[in-house]
Amino acid sequence: MRMHNPPHPGEVLRELCLKPLELSVSEAARALGVSRKTLSAILNGRAGISPEMAIRLSIAFDTSAESWLNQQTQYDLWAAEKRRKSLRVERLAA
Amino acid sequence: MRMHNPPHPGEVLRELCLKPLELSVSEAARALGVSRKTLSAILNGRAGISPEMAIRLSIAFDTSAESWLNQQTQYDLWAAEKRRKSLRVERLAA
DNA sequence: CGTAGTGTAACGTTACGAGTTACACTCGAC
DNA sequence: GTCGAGTGTAACTCGTAACGTTACACTACG
Numbered sequence: 001m002r003m004h005n006p007p008h009p010g011e012v013l014r015e016l017c018l019k020p021l022e023l024s025v026s027e028a029a030r031a032l033g034v035s036r037k038t039l040s041a042i043l044n045g046r047a048g049i050s051p052e053m054a055i056r057l058s059i060a061f062d063t064s065a066e067s068w069l070n071q072q073t074q075y076d077l078w079a080a081e082k083r084r085k086s087l088r089v090e091r092l093a094a
Numbered sequence: 095m096r097m098h099n100p101p102h103p104g105e106v107l108r109e110l111c112l113k114p115l116e117l118s119v120s121e122a123a124r125a126l127g128v129s130r131k132t133l134s135a136i137l138n139g140r141a142g143i144s145p146e147m148a149i150r151l152s153i154a155f156d157t158s159a160e161s162w163l164n165q166q167t168q169y170d171l172w173a174a175e176k177r178r179k180s181l182r183v184e185r186l187a188a
Numbered sequence: 189c190g191t192a193g194t195g196t197a198a199c200g201t202t203a204c205g206a207g208t209t210a211c212a213c214t215c216g217a218c
Numbered sequence: 219g220t221c222g223a224g225t226g227t228a229a230c231t232c233g234t235a236a237c238g239t240t241a242c243a244c245t246a247c248g
Contacts, residue, residue, distance in 0.1 A: 017186075021186060023186065024193060024194085025193075025195090030184075031184040031186050032183055032184075033183050034238090035238055036194085036195095037196080037239085038236075040194075040195060040196080041195095044195075046196090047235075047236065048235080048236085050236060051171050052236090053236085054171065054174070055171075055174055055175065056183045059178075060184060061186055062187050063187075065171055065175075066168075066171060069167045070164070073160075073164060073167050077159060077163055079145070080145035080146050083146070083149075084149050087127060088127045089125065090154060091153060091156065092115060092154045093115065093155045093156050093157075118224060118225085119224075119225065120225080129207055129208075130226095131226090132205075132206055132207075134226060134227080135205090135206095135226095141204075141205065141206090142204080142205085144206090146206095147205085147206095
């Protein structure tokens with residue numbers, strides 16, 4: 001029902017924002033007001049997009065903070081679903 | 095454009111899930127497989143709904159994990175927006 | 189060769205989700 | 219009025235995530 005392997009939002013960020021503007025990671029990080037390491041981690045899928053980062057992206061690229069966070073939510077949910085069967089939960093509603 | 099004060103998801107959880115089934119916090123926490131404190135914190139808005147908790151809720155109440163996480167995202171974003179003006183970010187796209 | 193851009197490892201700080209234990213409060217039953 | 223259940227919550231631990239700085243190794247290019 002859900003995607004099998006949604007791209008992490010960092011991948012999308014690189015393709016849709018940095019690439020078209022020919023921005024280096026260093027330049028983009030400086031503009032966003034975060035460290036180069038922080039942005040690099042996001043771009044390479046080793047960190048997620050926090051609410052604050054979503055707002056930074058919305059300012060810098062004139063996009064919707066919500067869309068970035070929703071992408072992140074989808075990705076987090078997909079990752080968490082892999083552990084669904086290990087959760088011991090009783091059903092409370094029909 | 096966005097709601098001024100979205101309820102935290104815990105409030106919704108209490109009203110839409112616990113109340114109708116007349117579940118105590120202790121009962122619900124046991125069924126969900128988390129501590130009473132953990133559930134209490136969520137219900138009282140002192141903790142958010144994590145991806146794992148969203149899946150627990152989806153199992154227990156036969157709901158959509160996505161909807162819980164989206165509610166949480168909206169709430170987090172609303173909270174983060176309050177700090178938008180304190181972020182020093184350059185605009186990179188028209 | 190030297191410089192720029194990049195990935196990333198190591199370190200610290202702050203914060204949060206989750207757990208346990210323990211205490212104070214409310215409230216209904218006896 | 220006393221007792222117990224349910225509840226909120228404080229104190230503490232653990233693991234992890236986001237952010238920062240510094241430093242190193244790699245690639246590519248003038």
